[in-house]
Amino acid sequence: MILLVGGEKGGSGKSCLAQNIAVFFAKEKNASVLIADCDPQRTSSDWIHARNNNPNMVTINCIQLYGKIRNDLLSLNEHYDYVIVDCGGQDNLALRASMSVADHVLIPMRPKRRDIKTAPHMEDMLSTCKMVNPKMIASFVITQCPSLPNQAPRILEAKEVCASYGMNVLDAITYARNVYDDSEESGMSVLEAEPNGKAANEIRQIATEMMAIEQELSYEFS
DSSP: OOOEEEESHHHHOOOOOOOHHHIIIISHHHHHHEEEOOOTTTHHHHHHHTTTTTTSSOOOOOEOSSSSOHHHHHHEEEETTEEEEEEESOOOEEEEEETTTOOOEEEEESSSHHHHHHHHHHHHHHHHHHHTTTOEEEEEESSSSSOOOGGGHHHHHHHHHHHHOOOEESSOOOOHHHHHHHHHHHOOHHHHHHHTTTTHHHHHHHHHHHHHHHHHHHHHHH
């Protein structure tokens, strides 16, 4: 499976989400996982470098890819259970090339107006790529949500706006928690730093919901 974690807006936690989902599949599903780091900031590559200093952690491979990476991803997908593509926050060749082969595109979106404003362009881009990749599934996921109860309407509004473009929106969300930053600094995931914590359960819920969507649509295609 090729999972693309990408979007047009920077700062929505794409790399963090890609890293934690990678650990979920490798650690809790015993899958072989590779992260394709297509972000010039090299966030996931730096995370892997820090991670390699701890031999007790589950192995996740990483490669840097840029530009016309369609064939590279197809080749890598033959050797790993999951290829997770971490794309930077901009519309570029690598993002569109990844969409052309991805099984699932996960688009992190903060519940902020400047993030939500990118939804129409993402829908246009996905519609174009779906012409060459009709089985592609795309889902918005609301990330870095404020935990104050009075902010719940803002989260719901963000979900409703994304859904208004005919896109799938995950029920699962992530909240703004320090453990995401703290674990990333040491090459860990929240599943390893606090395996029974709230953040770890958020990642499990996102990955499990994605897998359920995949299974449901695979059944429909069959």
